[in-house]
Amino acid sequence: MNPSALPEADLHAYADRQLPPERAGAVEAALAGDPALAARVAEIRAQSAALRDALDPVLAERIPDRLLDAARPPQSPAARAALVRRWRLPALAAAATLVLGVAVGWFGRDAMIERAGTPTTFARQAAFAHALYAADARRPVEVWAAEEKSLVTWLTKRLGFQVMAPDLNSVGYALVGGRLVAGNEQPTALFMYENADKQRLTLQVRKQGPDVGETAFRYAVENGVGVFYWIDDRCGYALSGNIDRTQLLAVARVVYGQLAVLEAK
Amino acid sequence: MPPPAPPAAGLPHPDLVAAIPRLRRYARVLTGDPTRADDLVQDALGRAWEKRALWRAGSDLRAWLFTIMHNVYVNQLALARREAGNVSLDAEGEFGAAWQVPVQGNQLDRVELLELVALMGKLPPEQREVLLLAAVEELRYEEIAAVLAIPVGTVMSRLSRARDKLRRMVAEPPAPLKVVK
Numbered sequence: 001m002n003p004s005a006l007p008e009a010d011l012h013a014y015a016d017r018q019l020p021p022e023r024a025g026a027v028e029a030a031l032a033g034d035p036a037l038a039a040r041v042a043e044i045r046a047q048s049a050a051l052r053d054a055l056d057p058v059l060a061e062r063i064p065d066r067l068l069d070a071a072r073p074p075q076s077p078a079a080r081a082a083l084v085r086r087w088r089l090p091a092l093a094a095a096a097t098l099v100l101g102v103a104v105g106w107f108g109r110d111a112m113i114e115r116a117g118t119p120t121t122f123a124r125q126a127a128f129a130h131a132l133y134a135a136d137a138r139r140p141v142e143v144w145a146a147e148e149k150s151l152v153t154w155l156t157k158r159l160g161f162q163v164m165a166p167d168l169n170s171v172g173y174a175l176v177g178g179r180l181v182a183g184n185e186q187p188t189a190l191f192m193y194e195n196a197d198k199q200r201l202t203l204q205v206r207k208q209g210p211d212v213g214e215t216a217f218r219y220a221v222e223n224g225v226g227v228f229y230w231i232d233d234r235c236g237y238a239l240s241g242n243i244d245r246t247q248l249l250a251v252a253r254v255v256y257g258q259l260a261v262l263e264a265k
Numbered sequence: 266m267p268p269p270a271p272p273a274a275g276l277p278h279p280d281l282v283a284a285i286p287r288l289r290r291y292a293r294v295l296t297g298d299p300t301r302a303d304d305l306v307q308d309a310l311g312r313a314w315e316k317r318a319l320w321r322a323g324s325d326l327r328a329w330l331f332t333i334m335h336n337v338y339v340n341q342l343a344l345a346r347r348e349a350g351n352v353s354l355d356a357e358g359e360f361g362a363a364w365q366v367p368v369q370g371n372q373l374d375r376v377e378l379l380e381l382v383a384l385m386g387k388l389p390p391e392q393r394e395v396l397l398l399a400a401v402e403e404l405r406y407e408e409i410a411a412v413l414a415i416p417v418g419t420v421m422s423r424l425s426r427a428r429d430k431l432r433r434m435v436a437e438p439p440a441p442l443k444v445v446k
């Protein structure tokens with residue numbers, strides 16, 4: 001077979017292994033009789049392989065949060081409003097800080113705003129305190145759950161407002177106890193919980209400064225610790241754990257619900 | 266996309282998430298800029314949700330997403346072209362110095378590979394797209410034709426030109442290339 005009779009397209013289709021078998025035979029026959037042609041096919045394949053080798057590492061890169069968010073079902077404005085009502089969380093002002101890789105999924109992007117500064121610092125401090133104390137097998141807390149009443153009384157006194165330890169048994173977490181943690185401006189109360197798998201969560205509560213408005217739930221990951229945090233009625237709350245976001249969110253909803261009941265009293 | 270029962274509200278759709286790495290790779294070589302590439306992927310995902318009623322169940326989701334992203338890209342190019350007063354963006358070396366596809370890796374031969382990718386940036390976008398879809402994504406020519414809305418014959422001629430041009434550039438680099446790691 002005369003090599004020039006071989007269509008260029010067939011050569012590429014053959015190199016890309018896309019040529020139907022009945023035509024592949026003709027190409028193979030041509031290659032067998034023409035080393036230059038065979039070299040071209042090899043070259044095409046080597047070029048493709050090199051491109052894949054060069055670009056495959058992109059596939060292993062971590063997917064940015066904003067693209068994960070774009071993969072979430074978009075919420076209609078009505079659905080979003082219903083959620084906001086349900087959670088009684090007002091939208092707020094100012095710029096989003098993405099320092100911690102924050103992403104709030106179920107509210108959508110427009111609710112991802114808060115006053116810059118304090119809440120982000122709060123989430124980071126909460127994650128650090130969680131990492132420090134949850135890893136402590138022997139003495140994770142100062143006051144154990146057996147003395148819950150005196151724990152709550154003590155923390156309420158130190159923080160200057162009524163605190164409570166939410167009951168998380170419905171989601172499988174029992175109170176371990178609590179402690180006082182030094183915060184930037186305000187002391188922070190820490191309640192620790194544990195489930196049957198010895199997985200620990202901490203809920204941290206502190207008074208916010210007067211200039212900090214309410215925020216929607218926000219999520220941050222700091223050194224592998226996931227933190228849901230929000231500000232409600234001048235109090236900042238942070239729920240931290242080494243569990244995945246969905247599980248943590250389920251617990252956060254229970255916490256929020258119980259605090260709302262307390263507030264309503 | 267796949268309309269049958271999306272997973273729990275608010276969670277990223279697993280089929281979309283599975284497609285994201287390939288969309289990012291494609292977009293990155295297309296735009297030559299990681300941030301612009303992710304912008305493009307983000308826009309494409311947004312469009313995909315808007316148009317999900319047009320998705321035919323059972324067809325290849327990845328090819329459909331490439332189609333959407335190609336359309337978003339072409340629209341953005343057309344807009345940029347209008348704003349730039351009809352400057353042709355198909356000209357060689359469109360991205361010039363901005364061209365960069367930082368990928369990780371520390372083997373010595375990665376330099377050569379990165380050079381190859383940088384040279385790919387000198388191909389006209391329409392050739393680059395075909396080469397990417399055929400050689401890297403390994404789509405079938407008919408799928409590529411559908412994604413780019415061009416005849417299969419055009420896919421073949423662009424592919425042939427792209428490969429030939431890239432081969433010649435590798436053989437005789439026109440100018441010293443700055444490789445971005």
